Structure formats: C-alpha cells, structure tokens
C-alpha cells in the first residue's frame with residue numbers, strides 16, 4: 001500500500017502552522033513528538049505515520065474554526081475518535097493535522113418521548129446505553145470495542161456489532177447528524193422528526209469514513225430493552241455443521257438478536273484468556289441470543305434447540321442466569337484481544353458473504369492458511385454473514401506481515417467472488433483501499449469519487465483513504481463542482 005508523499009511546502013511551514021493553531025485553540029494543540037506518538041496509528045498498527053499536529057477541539061465551533069483554517073492553508077485533515085479503527089481510517093498524514101474529537105464527549109439530551117439521545121461525537125458507544133439503561137432503554141449497535149470507540153467513529157464507519165442481526169447497524173439507528181463540512185460550514189441532516197423526501201444525505205454520510213465532513217453531533221435512536229433475553233451456547237464437532245445450523249435457523253424464519261461463531265482455536269484462546277466457560281474440544285461454537293416477550297423467546301429457544309439437534313450439535317446449553325450470560329458475552333467481546341495468547345500479531349479481516357456460502361468459505365480459508373504457512377482463527381457475526389478471520393503472524397519475522405496481508409487480500413477477494421463485499425463493518429480505510437477494484441469497476445469508482453470531490457473539492461478530508469486514486473475527479477474536471485457545495489446547498493446552516 002502506497003500513500004501519497006507529503007507536501008514539502010506544508011512541511012516547510014510546520015512551525016508557522018503550529019503557532020497559528022495554538023493561537024486559534026490555545027492549550028488544545030499537541031505537537032511534541034512524545035504527545036503525537038499516540039496519534040501515529042489506529043488499531044491497524046501495521047501502518048504508522050506521525051501527524052504534523054493534533055488539535056483537540058472542545059466544541060463544534062472550534063471544529064469549524066479548524067476546518068476553515070485547514071481549507072485556507074490547504075492542510076489535509078484526519079478526523080479521529082478513539083482510534084480503534086481496524087482499517088487504518090484514522091491513520092494520519094505527516095503533512096496534515098489530526099482533529100481528535102474525544103474531548104467532545106457530552107450527552108446533550110435524552111429524549112425518551114421521542115426515543116432518542118443527542119450526543120457529541122466523542123461520547124463512547126457504551127456511554128449511551130449506560131445513560132439510559134436505568135429507564136429501560138439502550139442503544140442497539142454494540143461493537144466489541146464499545147467501551148472505547150466513539151459515536152463519531154461509529155457514524156463514520158457505519159459500525160455494527162454483536163446484536164446487529166435483529167436491530168441493524170449504525171445506519172438503522174442513526175436519526176440525524178450535524179456535519180462540519182470542509183471549510184467549516186455546518187449542516188444538519190435528519191434529526192428527531194421523520195424526514196422523508198429528497199436525497200438520502202444522511203445515508204450518504206453514514207459510513208463515509210471521514211471523507212465528507214466531521215460529525216459534530218449525532219441523534220441516536222433508543223430502543224426499549226426487551227423484557228426477556230436468553231442466550232444459548234451450542235457446540236459442534238465440525239465447522240460445516242455449525243454453518244448449516246446458522247443457515248437452518250435463519251431459513252426457519254427465526255431472527256435471533258445475535259448469532260456469533262467461533263472456531264476451536266478462537267474459543268480455546270478466549271477460554272485461556274478470560275475463562276468464560278466455553279466447551280472444550282468443540283470444533284465450532286455458536287452463541288445464539290433470543291429476545292422479546294416470554295412466550296416468544298421460550299418458543300424460539302425450543303426451535304433453535306431442535307434445529308441444533310438436527311444439525312448434530314454435541315452440546316446445547318442455555319445460560320442459567322444473567323451472570324452466566326454476561327460471562328459468555330465477555331468472552332466473545334475479548335476474542336480479538338485473546339489472540340495475543342497465541343500469536344504476537346494479528347490481522348483482522350472483515351468481509352461478508354451470503355450465508356449459504358459459509359462452509360465453502362471456511363474450507364477455502366483453511367486451504368489458504370496451509371498455502372501461506374500462517375495460522376488463523378475465525379470469529380464472526382454468523383447471522384449476517386460478516387466474517388472476521390483473524391490471521392496470526394509475527395511481524396518480527398521477515399516477510400510475515402506481507403504474507404499475512406496477501407492472505408487477507410485473497411480472503412476478501414474471494415468474499416466478493418462469492419457474492420459478498422469487502423467490508424461488513426470495519427470500513428475500507430487504507431487497509432482495503434487497493435482492493436476496491438475487485439468490487440467496483442472504474443466507472444463505479446469514478447461516480448463515488450465525484451461525490452467526494454463535489455463536497456471536498458480540495459480533497460483535504462481524510463485523503464489516501466477508501467479510493468485507490470482520486471484521478472476521476474481531476475481528469476474529468478469534477479474538482480470544482482459548485483465550490484464543493486452542491487449536495488448540501490439547501491440545508492440549514494450555522
């Protein structure tokens with residue numbers, strides 16, 4: 001993966017830029033090497049670059065001030081929440097600034113009548129649920145990183161999580177966003193009231209990976225906590241049987257709140273990491289959760305137990321109480337971290353496939369593993385076909401990182417060939433940028449780039465991410481569409 005070289009004219013102005021930023025946001029600029037080290041990379045730590053400076057605004061006006069300055073100086077800008085992106089979305093540029101949103105972490109309003117919360121972008125995902133659970137509500141998308149990752153990052157990545165099979169991902173739970181555009185102007189997209197008609201601009205911005213603007217406020221849908229939740233742990237002697245069980249449950253019309261898969265290597269690593277009580281010696285386990293009212297859940301559990309039996313499950317265990325249920329989920333949420341027990345380094349893939357292709361895909365990954373000489377384990381959101389093969393390697397060994405990346409690229413390319421896509425929830429970032437050609441032809445990519453360039457004609461926001469190049473915008477004269485204001489021209493401004 002090659003990133004554009006830094007602009008020497010910006011590097012030459014470094015001291016002046018830092019002085020300007022300190023004047024604009026006194027006490028909120030990080031520029032010393034020790035402080036900047038924190039911002040060198042995100043959770044895709046194989047890629048690192050030190051930014052020119054990092055600005056930590058405390059409110060939306062300060063975000064606008066920074067964006068106006070960046071536009072005036074032609075400075076690249078990388079928005080950053082908690083830096084948990086697994087696709088390198090928050091990787092900085094040496095000739096650009098990072099705008100870190102973590103200080104903007106206030107919950108501005110909880111409106112239970114309208115079942116929504118209005119929050120700043122630096123609020124963590126889990127903090128939203130914590131703030132409303134006493135009233136019987138919660139925020140549904142729950143990435144495993146929810147204790148750290150921010151709502152701004154969730155919006156930018158259109159993040160999913162463990163319980164998205166039934167309740168949807170971020171886009172299904174986001175009612176509105178206030179967006180600071182390149183140049184600093186702010187627009188509101190959506191909000192508490194039902195807004196139909198016109199282009200779905202909120203849909204375009206959700207998952208746009210910080211390329212179109214900075215989310216400075218978000219209005220989130222709150223859901224009432226279902227009265228009953230039951231969790232089953234189901235073990236199988238073969239991965240194929242577990243795959244068949246997933247397909248049969250969905251095929252029977254049952255929509256569990258969550259249905260998660262772990263293969264033996266992953267389950268063993270988790271067991272030795274935090275001992276959640278997973279069955280030993282199973283080749284695959286499923287965690288299946290059903291929620292709703294008592295009768296509905298009781299009926300669902302009985303049907304799932306029956307289907308698991310017909311698929312040859314070696315164990316079906318219903319969590320006896322809330323403590324056991326919490327333990328089962330704590331294990332699943334720790335799965336990525338637990339790989340540290342079995343390998344020094346790990347690359348987490350994030351492709352999707354149609355559910356019926358699951359068994360074929362798992363067999364193909366095993367064959368690739370033998371060919372690349374690298375071990376892997378599988379943890380994924382089985383219900384919606386979102387795979388997270390974890391490739392295990394040692395970056396200190398010559399050539400292993402390159403081999404791991406090639407292995408990952410082959411998995412993702414196969415996902416696309418099987419009818420899936422490159423990313424289910426982690427975004428494209430820099431990680432999958434150069435694979436976009438496997439999913440989109442040149443004209444598709446050019447159309448997407450035209451949208452980017454219409455809103456950000458100077459291409460200052462999160463450059464290097466998502467698109468292999470932005471050549472279509474330059475070659476076809478789309479760099480100057482309406483001064484970058486066309487798509488948002490009629491929206492309220494601040």
Ligand SMILES: Cc1cc2nc3c(=O)[nH]c(=O)nc-3n(C[C@H](O)[C@H](O)[C@H](O)COP(=O)(O)OP(=O)(O)OC[C@H]3O[C@@H](n4cnc5c(N)ncnc54)[C@H](O)[C@@H]3O)c2cc1C
Pocket residue numbers: 042043078079080081082083084085086088089090101121142143144145148149150151152153154155156157158159160161162209210211213214215216336337425426462
């Ligand atoms: C252990 C672990 C488990 C994970 N599990 C899941 C999971 O289950 N599901 C899932 O979907 N993801 C998961 N992730 C990935 C990651 O947590 C999500 O992508 C998350 O949404 C990133 O949030 P963040 O605040 O850390 O954003 P960052 O990493 O800081 O940034 C991510 C992207 O968002 C942009 N961005 C950040 N804030 C803003 C903003 N306010 N406005 C515009 N752009 C912005 C950045 O430029 C970057 O492109 C996991 C990561 C880890 C490390």
